[in-house]
Amino acid sequence: MLILFIRKQDMKVYNNILETIGNTPLVKLNKLTAACKGTILAKVETTNPGNSVKDRMAVKMIEDAEKSGLLKPGGTIIEGTSGNTGMGLALGAIIKGYKLICVLNDKQSKEKMDILRAVGAEVVVCPTAVDPSDPRSYYSVSKRLASEIPNSWYVNQYDNLSNRTAHYEQTGPEIWEQTEGKVTHFIVGVGTGGTISGVGKYLKEQNPNIKIWGIDTYGSVFKKYKETGIFDENEIYPYITEGIGEDILPANVDFDVIDHFEKVTDKDAAVYTRRLAREEGIFVGNSAGAAVSGLLQMKDQLKEDDVVVILFHDHGSRYVGKIFNDDWMRERGFLDEEFKTAADVIARHADQPLVTLYSEELISHAIVKMRKFNISQIPVTRDGQFVGSLNDNQVYQLLMDNPQLKDTPISKVMQAPFPEVKANTKLEDVAKLINEQVPAVIVEGENGQKQILTRQDIIASLA
Numbered sequence: 001m002l003i004l005f006i007r008k009q010d011m012k013v014y015n016n017i018l019e020t021i022g023n024t025p026l027v028k029l030n031k032l033t034a035a036c037k038g039t040i041l042a043k044v045e046t047t048n049p050g051n052s053v054k055d056r057m058a059v060k061m062i063e064d065a066e067k068s069g070l071l072k073p074g075g076t077i078i079e080g081t082s083g084n085t086g087m088g089l090a091l092g093a094i095i096k097g098y099k100l101i102c103v104l105n106d107k108q109s110k111e112k113m114d115i116l117r118a119v120g121a122e123v124v125v126c127p128t129a130v131d132p133s134d135p136r137s138y139y140s141v142s143k144r145l146a147s148e149i150p151n152s153w154y155v156n157q158y159d160n161l162s163n164r165t166a167h168y169e170q171t172g173p174e175i176w177e178q179t180e181g182k183v184t185h186f187i188v189g190v191g192t193g194g195t196i197s198g199v200g201k202y203l204k205e206q207n208p209n210i211k212i213w214g215i216d217t218y219g220s221v222f223k224k225y226k227e228t229g230i231f232d233e234n235e236i237y238p239y240i241t242e243g244i245g246e247d248i249l250p251a252n253v254d255f256d257v258i259d260h261f262e263k264v265t266d267k268d269a270a271v272y273t274r275r276l277a278r279e280e281g282i283f284v285g286n287s288a289g290a291a292v293s294g295l296l297q298m299k300d301q302l303k304e305d306d307v308v309v310i311l312f313h314d315h316g317s318r319y320v321g322k323i324f325n326d327d328w329m330r331e332r333g334f335l336d337e338e339f340k341t342a343a344d345v346i347a348r349h350a351d352q353p354l355v356t357l358y359s360e361e362l363i364s365h366a367i368v369k370m371r372k373f374n375i376s377q378i379p380v381t382r383d384g385q386f387v388g389s390l391n392d393n394q395v396y397q398l399l400m401d402n403p404q405l406k407d408t409p410i411s412k413v414m415q416a417p418f419p420e421v422k423a424n425t426k427l428e429d430v431a432k433l434i435n436e437q438v439p440a441v442i443v444e445g446e447n448g449q450k451q452i453l454t455r456q457d458i459i460a461s462l463a
C-alpha cells in the first residue's frame, strides 16, 4: 500500500489573508477604449482581499508605524477614510490585533460603511459640506479622537508617506514587470496621491519618458494647483465622484512626477463605471470610470505603439446602491435614457378616462367639471369629433369681463381644438406644440384610445 505523506512546508498556502495582497492582474481593455491608439491595459486591484488597491498602503502604514513605535500592541488605529483604506486597515488590525475606528464623510456609499462594520471597525460619519478646518469635518474629528483615545495612532493617509512608498515598492514594480518595461503611460484617479506618486516615481526611475496622468474631479484643487501653483479655494465645491479629487494638498501628492491632471465630470465618471461592467465585464468602482473617461478625453495624444496602464482602485459591489442603481442615476440626470415619448409622459394617468365637454353644454358645466376633476383644460367634442377646447385661464377672463356668460354654450366661446399626436411622438416634438395658448395636446394610443397631455404632465416628467 502506498502512503502519501504531505509535509506542511510543501503546501501552497498563505499564512494569513495579508499575504494575499498584491500581484493583481493586468487586463486588456477591448471595447470601451477601441477609439484609442495603442494598447490599453487595466491594473485591476479588486483581487486584493479587501477588494481595493488600498490594502497595499494600509498594511504598509501599519507595519511602518509598528517599526517606528507609533503603534503599540493592543493600540487603536484611527483614520478618516473613504472606506477602501478602512477596509485595508481593518484586515491589518484583525490579523495584528488592533482596534480600528474609521471616520467617514456622509457622501460615502452606505455599502462602504456596512462593509467596514462587517470587518469589525467602528464607523463615525461626518458631514461632507463643511470646511476641512471645521471641527465637524472628518479631518478634524479623526484628529480629535486620536488625541482623546489613549494608546491610539492616527494614520493620516494623506500625509503619511508610507502610503506612496507602498506603491513605489509594490504596485510600480508589478506594472513594470507585467508590461516587461513597455509601459508608456500610467493613468489613475488621484485622492491622497499615494498611488500615482509611488507608481509614478518608480516608473519614471525606470524610464523618465513614461507619462503619468492624474484624473481629477470638478470641485477639486489639484489640476489648477499643478498648472498654476495656485491653491484656489474657488475650485472647491461639492461633487459626487468618490475617492478622487481633494480640497487639500496631501503630502503624498508628488506634483513633480505627475505630468498632467485631467478633470472628469461626475456624470462621465458614473457612465463609464457602468460601461466598464457591461462592456468589459470589469465590475469596478467610480474612480475607474473616471479614469477611463479621462483617458478617452486624452486619446489624441496616444500613438500606435503606446502601452497605457490605467489602474482600477476598487470593486463595483461598493456602488450597487449608487452608480449601478438606475433610480440614483436618473435622479442626478446621469442616465442618457432612450428618448421619452408622449405615451411615457401620460403613463401615470393613462388608465383614467378622458374628460370632455359637449360643444352645446354651458360654460357653468365646464366650471363644475374642472372643479370636480381638478383639471385646467378640457377638449370639446361634437358628434364624437374634437371641435374645440376650453381652459381655465380663458374661462376666468370671460367671466371677469361678463359674469352672465356662464349660461352661454361653450361652442360660442371655445378655442381651437388641441393638436393631436400619436403615442410614439417624441417628447421634444410634443413640447414644441405646447405654449401659452395651447396648454395641451391629445394623444392617440395604439388602441385608438385618446388621452390629454398637459403642460403639467411635461413638467412632472422632467422632475
Ligand code: PMP
Binding pocket: 082, 084, 085, 189, 190, 191, 192, 193, 194, 195, 196, 242, 243, 244, 285, 286, 287, 288, 313, 314
Ligand atoms: N479611487 C478610490 C475608489 C479611492 O478610494 C481612492 C483613495 N481615496 C482613490 C481612487 C485615489 O487613490 P490615492 O488616494 O492613492 O490617490
